[in-house]
Amino acid sequence: MQHEPKSQPLTGLLVASIIVVLWLGSWISLLFTDITKLTPLLILVAIVGRTFIQTGLFIVAHDAIHGVVVPGNRRWNQRIGQFALMLYALLPYQKLALNHGQHHQQPGRVGDPDFHDGIHSSIFRWYLKFMIGYLDNRQRIVLFFGIGVVFHTLNLKFHVPIANLFLFWIFPIVFSSMQLFVFGTYLPHRGSTSDAEIAANSHNASSSNYHPILSFLTCYHFGYHWEHHEYPFLPWYGLPAARQVTNAEQ
Numbered sequence: 001m002q003h004e005p006k007s008q009p010l011t012g013l014l015v016a017s018i019i020v021v022l023w024l025g026s027w028i029s030l031l032f033t034d035i036t037k038l039t040p041l042l043i044l045v046a047i048v049g050r051t052f053i054q055t056g057l058f059i060v061a062h063d064a065i066h067g068v069v070v071p072g073n074r075r076w077n078q079r080i081g082q083f084a085l086m087l088y089a090l091l092p093y094q095k096l097a098l099n100h101g102q103h104h105q106q107p108g109r110v111g112d113p114d115f116h117d118g119i120h121s122s123i124f125r126w127y128l129k130f131m132i133g134y135l136d137n138r139q140r141i142v143l144f145f146g147i148g149v150v151f152h153t154l155n156l157k158f159h160v161p162i163a164n165l166f167l168f169w170i171f172p173i174v175f176s177s178m179q180l181f182v183f184g185t186y187l188p189h190r191g192s193t194s195d196a197e198i199a200a201n202s203h204n205a206s207s208s209n210y211h212p213i214l215s216f217l218t219c220y221h222f223g224y225h226w227e228h229h230e231y232p233f234l235p236w237y238g239l240p241a242a243r244q245v246t247n248a249e250q
Contacts, residue, residue, distance in 0.1 A: 188225030
């Protein structure tokens, strides 16, 4: 695990393609589903499923930033990352890539765009800073009006019910952001940032000990967060193997 593995360009591209296809397929089918024929349990399952796939889009963009969707091809990684973030919530790829680079340079401490301000460390204030930090005023306007235009176009031109739009599109975006924050930022980086601990753990990150199946379901293995910082060249599906190595060495 000390050296970057050989590139497997088709694997990363295939995994990313599957997530994108699942997102598009589930989005289109559920938007046009008659929810009056669904039980509350089925609607809940659909929302949870859509949230999980929504998070997958962000994970694709994240791996693209690290250059592992199409190893060795920066241009295609950027294109795929931009497309995934456009589908996710019209998010700006360059801004996210810049912030994520800073996160890896100063993880879990002041100066990390994903971290709290060093004072307001409650989960709610931290989440608010986490969300605001990725969008400047211009980008917030683009996001608000862009999603608004898509929302009303689907409703007025394609007759997609407003309830479907909220249940299977808007809510999953919000819930996905919470999932990413809790399992990919808050839990891994909520520990102490004392000088002594930073010296012992330069990534200032901890990892969950979830079973790989639970780890996948919580947030595509990003609970194995120390491993992600230690081996940033690994795609999300390579983190369980890295976690096994870490556990074996401890």
